[in-house]
Structures are given as structure tokens and as C-alpha cells.
Amino acid sequence: MGRKGQRMKKGMAVLSMLLLGAHAFAADMPAKADADKERIRSMVKEVLREYASSLSPKHLNADAKGLMQNIGQDNRNFMRTHKAGYFKPFADGQHPRATVITCADSRVHTHAFDASPDGDLFLVRNIGNQIATAEGSVEYGVDHLHTPVLLIVGHSACGAIKAASGDYSGESGPIKNELDTIQIPKGEGGIGSVVLNVHNQVKYAMGKFEQKVISGELTIVGAVYDFRDELKQGQGKLAIVNVNGESDAKKLAQLEIVQATEQAPARGRRSPY
Ligand SMILES: [Zn+2]
Structure with a gap:
């Protein structure tokens, strides 16, 4: 035996x-x-x-086995290609520059907009990229880690937005709780509501961190990761739709933070390897 x-x-x-x-x-x-x-x-x-x-x-389900084989293989490759020097900058502490809230959707990952997120992005994920359902985590990033940026990222074809725009009374209590906090009109669960939800999250964050925003300690950026090009800015674009409550496209384009985002990457950006 x-x-x-x-x-x-x-x-x-x-x-x-x-x-x-x-x-x-x-x-x-x-x-x-x-x-x-x-x-x-x-x-x-x-x-x-x-x-x-x-x-x-x-x-063991065959898919589960296959996935864990992939995870094990990828982790072994990662360990083989990342030596002690890679971990040294963040092994003893973290000093992230952004608290980031994204949807938990499997199609949304930070490699779309940050090639070296390790130690740099304090990442919070949940359905509908919300503050209300992960408020402690967001406060930790902003108030304890003092990240100068709070980046809220919605995305095209968001299932949470679609669900919140319809009848979700048949869902379980915990899921209903996380949809109740998405404030969008019924019947419109497309990109318009995705953008509206990002605006709502920025507004919520402005209320929470007002003093930090006024003092210039914190900038709140709302964006949409558009992997379907529904905003017509290019497929895969991280489109900024709101900065500290400003959502007018022309005014946004004048902001230094938006112009910096659209320019070539700054020199000396640290390599992930
Ligand atoms: Zn989503």
C-alpha cells in the first residue's frame, strides 16, 4: 500500500x-x-x-492536470531564467509606484501596459474593477505604501458590467453583493457602461482620497484596456478616460500626465530581466 x-x-x-x-x-x-x-x-x-x-x-480533472503541468513548467523556466539579482530590488520590501485596480477577467493582465510590474504595481483585482469591494486593499496601497498613482482599469466586453446591467437576482449572495456596487443603467452593458463604471470608480476614489489629490500627493487615473478596439484608438490600447475627475477628451489631451503616457518610454526604464 x-x-x-x-x-x-x-x-x-x-x-x-x-x-x-x-x-x-x-x-x-x-x-x-x-x-x-x-x-x-x-x-x-x-x-x-x-x-x-x-x-x-x-x-484529477484532465484540464486541471494540464494546467498544473503548465504552471509547474513555467515556474521552473522562470526560476532558471531569473537569478538572485532579479529578486534583490524587492526581496526585502516593496515600493510600488501605482495602486492598480483591474477586473479579474482572464483577458486582462498587466503585461499589456507594464513590462516590469514586479515591485512596481500594487495590484488589486475583482469583478468590475471596483473600489467598494476591495476597499481595504486599495487603502493599503494608497495610504500605507503611498503610491503616487491610483490607476483604475476597466476593459472591453466586461462580464461584470454586462451582468450588472441586467437581472442578476438569480446569482448567489456574494456575487450579488459585488454586482450591487456597480452603478450603471439597466439594459446597457457595453463599452459605454464600462467607461461609466470607470468614471464612477474615479469619483469614489476622489471622495476617499480628496486631501491627497488636492495636495498633489496622489493622481487618480481611470482607463479602459480595449482589446476589441471598441473605442477606436487601436486594439489593445490602454485608453485614459479620466484623470482626477476630468473626463473631457480635449482637456485630458492637454494634461501632462496624459501626454507623458502617449510619448515614447522614458530612458533608463528598468528591464524586467
Ligand atoms: Zn471585467
Whole structure:
């Protein structure tokens, strides 16, 4: 019998003993405190977890196996190509320049707009790129790490925006909670609502971090990562749609921060490798 088999056998034996014990316990001491019952429940749960972890590999979904093979391979490649010098700048602490909120959508990743995010982007992700559902994380980046930029990134074809514009009453409580905070009109879940949600998030952030924005300590940038070219600025464009509450395209184009974004990258940008 292999190690897993032994562990499973042991787990089942312990489970049987616990169940027998719990049965005798309940019969002999019906008035025992709830805390003790809870303790037994948690012990049974622990044994069941142990049992689940010992299940045969044949239970592993083929897609899950393939993915984990890819993850393992990519991580080995990463370790082979990144030596101690790569980790040195951020191994002992982080000094990110931006707190970034993006949607959790699998098509949105920072490599579209930052070739070296390590130690530089304090990244918060959730459905609909919202502050309200990850407020503590955003505060941590802005108030504790003092990032000079808060970048909020919406994206084309956002499922959260589409869902929030329709009837989502059939969703689970936790999902409903994260859609309730997206304030967009019903019936319009396209790029217009994606942009509106970014504006709403910037407005929310302006209210939260007003003093930092006024003092110039923080700049809040709202953008849309447009991988479908729905804004007609080019496929894959990170289009800036709002800076500190300003959303007029002509006025935005005059801002130094927008002009800097549109220019060639600054010299001396650190390489990811
Ligand atoms: Zn999304």
C-alpha cells in the first residue's frame, strides 16, 4: 500500500473512531456545551479534508492536470531564467509606484501596459474593477505604501458590467453583493457602461482620497484596456478616460500626465530581466 493509501486508511479509521465517539458522547452527555460539539465537528471536518487530499490522482480533472503541468513548467523556466539579482530590488520590501485596480477577467493582465510590474504595481483585482469591494486593499496601497498613482482599469466586453446591467437576482449572495456596487443603467452593458463604471470608480476614489489629490500627493487615473478596439484608438490600447475627475477628451489631451503616457518610454526604464 502506498503512502496515500496508508494515509487514507488511517484517515478513515480516525473518522470511524470520531463518529463512534461523537455518537457515544451525544448519548451519554446530551447537555454538553455547544463548544464541545463544535470541537468534534471541526475534528470530523479535518479528517474529511485529510481523506479528500488522499484521493487517487484518477480523480484529477484532465484540464486541471494540464494546467498544473503548465504552471509547474513555467515556474521552473522562470526560476532558471531569473537569478538572485532579479529578486534583490524587492526581496526585502516593496515600493510600488501605482495602486492598480483591474477586473479579474482572464483577458486582462498587466503585461499589456507594464513590462516590469514586479515591485512596481500594487495590484488589486475583482469583478468590475471596483473600489467598494476591495476597499481595504486599495487603502493599503494608497495610504500605507503611498503610491503616487491610483490607476483604475476597466476593459472591453466586461462580464461584470454586462451582468450588472441586467437581472442578476438569480446569482448567489456574494456575487450579488459585488454586482450591487456597480452603478450603471439597466439594459446597457457595453463599452459605454464600462467607461461609466470607470468614471464612477474615479469619483469614489476622489471622495476617499480628496486631501491627497488636492495636495498633489496622489493622481487618480481611470482607463479602459480595449482589446476589441471598441473605442477606436487601436486594439489593445490602454485608453485614459479620466484623470482626477476630468473626463473631457480635449482637456485630458492637454494634461501632462496624459501626454507623458502617449510619448515614447522614458530612458533608463528598468528591464524586467
Ligand atoms: Zn471585467
